[in-house]
Amino acid sequence: xxxxxxxxxxxxxxxxxxxxxxxxxxxxxxxxxxxxxxxxxxxxxxxxxxxxxxxxxxxxxxxxxxxxxxxxxxxxxxxxxxxxxxxxxxxxxxxxxxxxxxxxxxxxxxxxxxxxxxxxxxxxxxxxxxxxxxxxxxxxxxxxxxxxxxxxxx
Numbered sequence: 001x002x003x004x005x006x007x008x009x010x011x012x013x014x015x016x017x018x019x020x021x022x023x024x025x026x027x028x029x030x031x032x033x034x035x036x037x038x039x040x041x042x043x044x045x046x047x048x049x050x051x052x053x054x055x056x057x058x059x060x061x062x063x064x065x066x067x068x069x070x071x072x073x074x075x076x077x078x079x080x081x082x083x084x085x086x087x088x089x090x091x092x093x094x095x096x097x098x099x100x101x102x103x104x105x106x107x108x109x110x111x112x113x114x115x116x117x118x119x120x121x122x123x124x125x126x127x128x129x130x131x132x133x134x135x136x137x138x139x140x141x142x143x144x145x146x147x148x149x150x151x152x153x154x
Contacts, residue, residue, distance in 0.1 A: 040093035
């Protein structure tokens with residue numbers, strides 16, 4: 001259920017941002033990252049054509065999505081405890097920390113891009129990017145696509 005809720009929310013967000021940017025969903029991406037190496041508090045960035053547009057709060061990703069969830073999904077979301085934003089932030093912070101540990105880097109060196117080639121944004125892809133430093137030179141490595149299940153279980 002966690003996967004279907006996440007896919008619905010992110011798909012709707014990509015469609016909404018595509019409309020706002022007057023582009024297709026194929027030209028709209030979301031980036032999850034953190035600047036916080038201790039608590040891994042996630043931040044979100046909207047991209048158009050793989051170019052950063054602006055930072056966005058999670059509420060902009062979730063906003064307007066309440067009606068797309070079934071009663072069972074809404075009940076599951078309400079079981080998360082505190083506010084949805086806080087619960088999702090804590091959950092994603094754990095994911096970012098897990099990815100950082102897996103790749104032996106700081107959490108601030110991890111970015112996850114969410115994108116689609118599907119005009120309806122019903123099929124999403126997740127790529128993990130790791131920033132590394134060698135002799136003070138910064139480079140970003142695409143660690144490749146991961147499935148939502150891998151992302152959620154990392």
